[in-house]
Amino acid sequence: xxxxxxxxxxxxxxxxxxxxxxxxxxxxxxxxxxxxxxxxxxxxxxxxxxxxxxxxxxxxxxxxxxxxxxxxxxxxxxxxxxxxxxxxxxxxxxxxxxxxxxxxxxxxxxxxxxxxxxxxxxxxxxxxxxxxxxxxxxxxxxxxxxxxxxxxxxxxxxxxxxxxxxxxxxxxxxxxxxxxxxxxxxxxxxxxxxxxxxxxxxxxxxxxxxxxxxxxxxxxxxxxxxxxxxxxxxxxxxxxxxxxxxxxxxxxxxxxxxxxxxxxxxxxxxxxxxxxxxxxxxxxxxxxxxxxxxxxxxxxxxxxxxxxxxxxxxxxxxxxxxxxxxxxxxxxxxxxxxxxxxxxxxxxxxxxxxxxxxxxxxxxxxxxxxxxxxxxxxxxxxxxxxxxxxxxxxxxxx
Amino acid sequence: xxxxxxxxxxxxxxxxxxxxxxxxxxxxxxxxxxxxxxxxxxxxxxxxxxxxxxxxxxxxxxxxxxxxxxxxxxxxxxxxxxxxxxxxxxxxxxxxxxxxxxxxxxxxxxxxxxxxxxxxxxxxxxxxxxxxxxxxxxxxxxxxxxxxxxxxxxxxxxxxxxxxxxxxxxxxxxxxxxxxxxxxxxxxxxxxxxxxxxxxxxxxxxxxxxxxxxxxxxxxxxxxxxxxxxxxxxxxxxxxxxxxxxxxxxxxxxxxxxxxxxxxxxxxxxxxxxxxxxxxxxxxxxxxxxxxxxxxxxxxxxxxxxxxxxxxxxxxxxxxxxxxxxxxxxxxxxxxxxxxxxxxxxxxxxxxxxx
Amino acid sequence: xxxxxxxxxxxxxxxxxxxxxxxxxxxxxxxxxxxxxxxxxxxxxxxxxxxxxxxxxxxxxxxxxxxxxxxxxxxxxxxxxxxxx
Numbered sequence: 001x002x003x004x005x006x007x008x009x010x011x012x013x014x015x016x017x018x019x020x021x022x023x024x025x026x027x028x029x030x031x032x033x034x035x036x037x038x039x040x041x042x043x044x045x046x047x048x049x050x051x052x053x054x055x056x057x058x059x060x061x062x063x064x065x066x067x068x069x070x071x072x073x074x075x076x077x078x079x080x081x082x083x084x085x086x087x088x089x090x091x092x093x094x095x096x097x098x099x100x101x102x103x104x105x106x107x108x109x110x111x112x113x114x115x116x117x118x119x120x121x122x123x124x125x126x127x128x129x130x131x132x133x134x135x136x137x138x139x140x141x142x143x144x145x146x147x148x149x150x151x152x153x154x155x156x157x158x159x160x161x162x163x164x165x166x167x168x169x170x171x172x173x174x175x176x177x178x179x180x181x182x183x184x185x186x187x188x189x190x191x192x193x194x195x196x197x198x199x200x201x202x203x204x205x206x207x208x209x210x211x212x213x214x215x216x217x218x219x220x221x222x223x224x225x226x227x228x229x230x231x232x233x234x235x236x237x238x239x240x241x242x243x244x245x246x247x248x249x250x251x252x253x254x255x256x257x258x259x260x261x262x263x264x265x266x267x268x269x270x271x272x273x274x275x276x277x278x279x280x281x282x283x284x285x286x287x288x289x290x291x292x293x294x295x296x297x298x299x300x301x302x303x304x305x306x307x308x309x310x311x312x313x314x315x316x317x318x319x320x321x322x323x324x325x326x327x328x329x330x331x332x333x334x335x336x337x338x339x340x341x342x343x344x345x346x347x348x349x350x351x352x353x354x355x356x357x358x359x360x361x362x363x364x365x366x367x368x369x370x371x372x373x374x375x376x377x378x379x380x381x382x383x384x385x386x387x388x389x390x391x392x393x394x395x396x397x398x
Numbered sequence: 399x400x401x402x403x404x405x406x407x408x409x410x411x412x413x414x415x416x417x418x419x420x421x422x423x424x425x426x427x428x429x430x431x432x433x434x435x436x437x438x439x440x441x442x443x444x445x446x447x448x449x450x451x452x453x454x455x456x457x458x459x460x461x462x463x464x465x466x467x468x469x470x471x472x473x474x475x476x477x478x479x480x481x482x483x484x485x486x487x488x489x490x491x492x493x494x495x496x497x498x499x500x501x502x503x504x505x506x507x508x509x510x511x512x513x514x515x516x517x518x519x520x521x522x523x524x525x526x527x528x529x530x531x532x533x534x535x536x537x538x539x540x541x542x543x544x545x546x547x548x549x550x551x552x553x554x555x556x557x558x559x560x561x562x563x564x565x566x567x568x569x570x571x572x573x574x575x576x577x578x579x580x581x582x583x584x585x586x587x588x589x590x591x592x593x594x595x596x597x598x599x600x601x602x603x604x605x606x607x608x609x610x611x612x613x614x615x616x617x618x619x620x621x622x623x624x625x626x627x628x629x630x631x632x633x634x635x636x637x638x639x640x641x642x643x644x645x646x647x648x649x650x651x652x653x654x655x656x657x658x659x660x661x662x663x664x665x666x667x668x669x670x671x672x673x674x675x676x677x678x679x680x681x682x683x684x685x686x687x688x689x690x691x692x693x694x695x696x697x698x699x700x701x702x703x704x705x706x707x708x709x710x711x712x713x714x715x716x717x718x719x720x721x722x723x724x725x726x727x728x729x730x731x732x733x734x735x736x737x738x739x740x741x742x743x744x745x746x747x748x749x750x751x752x753x
Numbered sequence: 754x755x756x757x758x759x760x761x762x763x764x765x766x767x768x769x770x771x772x773x774x775x776x777x778x779x780x781x782x783x784x785x786x787x788x789x790x791x792x793x794x795x796x797x798x799x800x801x802x803x804x805x806x807x808x809x810x811x812x813x814x815x816x817x818x819x820x821x822x823x824x825x826x827x828x829x830x831x832x833x834x835x836x837x838x
Binding site: 042043044094105112113116117119120123126129130133134135136138139142148149150151152153154155156157163166167170171173174190191192194195196197198199250251252253254255256257258265266269384385386387388 | 452479484485486494495496498499502503504506507508511512513514515516517518520521522524525527528529530531532533534535536537538539541542545548549552553555556573576577578580581631632633634635636743744
């Protein structure tokens with residue numbers, strides 16, 4: 001059954017820009033956000049793509065007083081959501097039943113990792129005990145705007161925001177809500193920076209996805225949300241859709257807690273399911289925005305899965321994590337916005353830092369931005385720990 | 399929305415009651431402490447030493463109850479696995495966090511980090527079953543379980559799946575008990591958990607924990623306990639909840655009088671229970687209002703236990719007296735309305751009926 | 754060397770949480786990974802942390818572990834050669 005899900009607004013903050021316009025410029029000019037750490041306090045000297053705003057600056061942009069308890073993850077999400085609502089010309093006045101679905105994993109960990117021993121020993125920072133909770137974070141963001149009749153928090157590590165898109169689409173299809181605002185947000189924390197470090201998958205150099213010399217990922221942070229509604233509902237509101245979500249797939253690799261199977265079975269199943277739902281043939285896809293973290297294991301496994309689905313000459317492939325870093329739970333949202341920009345502005349973003357062809361793969365990623373080329377359907381992959389694989393397909397509305 | 403019923407064909411639970419059994423519904427154990435941990439089965443019957451090395455308690459519980467529910471249903475492999483968990487794998491999150499702070503970001507063990515992500519539970523179940531189908535996890539406070547169930551429910555409505563394993567999992571470590579205690583979650587002391595809802599109304603509840611797995615199918619079987627007719631989740635509803643409940647029941651093709659028991663999340667916390675009392679006072683008498691948290695304790699996904707209990711009661715046709723606010727056993731039970739709220743912000747309604 | 758092997762076995766049992774396995778159950782020359790004890794890539798990372806914490810040996814690349822962690826014997830040999838603590 002074809003999906004009747006159209007995107008009427010989007011918003012983003014990440015290491016490559018605050019807002020859609022800056023993001024588009026960075027993508028077209030291949031400006032990477034991966035730099036030495038500036039906002040996070042840690043002993044590690046690792047390049048990351050931070051959002052270049054302090055929490056105070058975000059509060060100012062959002063008009064939130066200094067004494068109100070709001071985490072960095074929530075602040076970034078508010079900025080991105082505000083932009084998405086504005087573009088969709090949606091006022092949260094209770095006219096419509098609107099869902100807010102926020103994929104996240106670390107929640108308020110950025111404060112818990114500072115105050116954890118206080119939590120155990122005294123009452124000095126009790127306000128952050130509640131703020132630690134991911135669901136509380138979602139409600140904090142929703143309440144900043146008000147008027148949401150449904151809220152939810154999917155959490156599947158690095159595919160969280162992509163799974164938020166699936167729930168939003170299904171709620172719309174079931175007629176439970178009129179509009180769904182979906183995406184994800186995650187700030188870099190010491191907790192997951194050290195976690196990824198303990199897995200020895202952080203590169204101390206800028207990451208090189210789909211490159212023979214790749215040696216791991218760079219963390220990023222960010223938030224991105226899209227506004228979804230049916231074609232008829234968008235028409236009724238007089239808002240022109242940017243594109244549509246034509247299909248999704250979710251499958252589990254069921255192989256290992258962190259490693260992907262060598263043949264990429266979960267990724268293969270997810271991409272095929274998304275194609276089937278979209279009623280598309282592999283050859284119809286113009287561009288694959290890969291998960292492409294830059295770890296030896298992911299890119300090998302995802303690459304093999306792409307070959308299994310698309311053959312030895314797949315469509316253009318790039319990993320924009322070489323620009324944004326890996327924004328973990330937000331990645332599915334960040335890359336949804338990037339995919340939509342590619343459709344709207346007819347370009348394919350680059351897979352930066354590429355030098356050496358992977359011996360095990362027959363295809364080469366897009367090394368430099370391809371301008372002025374037809375982009376009809378974009379497939380975006382997001383994979384999480386535990387083999388949680390999700391693929392989304394965005395399509396032009398013409 | 400027109401909705402198709404889905405059927406509860408298998409159940410499994412580990413809780414603060416006898417594990418892997420319905421004994422707790424008939425004759426619940428009672429406790430005199432506000433922090434009660436699970437009664438564990440012997441996990442050596444389920445895992446060898448190498449398998450068990452990276453499975454924390456919550457994951458062992460989840461895999462074992464998942465297996466019980468799947469075996470109970472006679473369905474060999476679910477099309478989807480969806481988990482609700484308020485807090486995820488707290489024990490391992492604490493271990494990693496504690497070590498990171500103490501050792502100043504040095505000598506960190508990856509295992510505790512890997513296990514700290516909330517979706518570890520759902521993926522470990524999938525790995526153990528070799529289930530490559532749809533897999534998702536929801537973490538939304540006191541409505542985490544119904545968020546997971548709604549996700550599966552929508553896939554059933556679309557016809558994307560024919561079977562689903564939906565689970566609710568939470569653990570309450572000593573440290574997290576302290577944290578939540580600081581912000582008013584727990585009573586200082588408790589005389590008797592079994593009777594606390596009627597006898598010990600005060601600030602806070604008592605903490606439980608548990609793992610419940612429920613196998614749903616789009617077709618009934620000889621194993622079916624009950625069917626889920628309809629469900630609804632609401633955030634900060636504008637309309638009064640009484641009206642919403644009336645409309646929900648009407649949408650199910652029933653009258654309020656047809657509901658045998660309204661099963662609530664009352665937990666002996668005055669503020670929490672007052673919401674149920676005020677919403678339900680004109681709709682149901684005390685002999686039609688049910689409770690289950692005196693059996694399983696308060697935790698974010700305790701509704702999963704409430705659903706297991708309700709499904710079992712529908713199959714038996716009886717809700718035992720200790721689960722009824724008015725204290726009178728209810729027989730001839732055909733329809734149970736599950737009503738849950740979290741802080742009067744998030745609300746959920748689900749109708750379970752005989753098949 | 755025998756003393757180091759014995760100590761390593763105890764440390765590995767503890768750090769990998771191998772309940773019910775005793776040092777006597779682990780053959781010093783048997784494979785730790787694959788068909789032997791059945792350990793995997795995450796265990797290898799745990800062993801890297803163990804070597805750093807207890808013996809002051811820092812590996813930069815997880816792939817180096819492949820040869821070092823072939824068996825308890827090879828691990829003990831590597832540690833006795835490179836330990837700084």
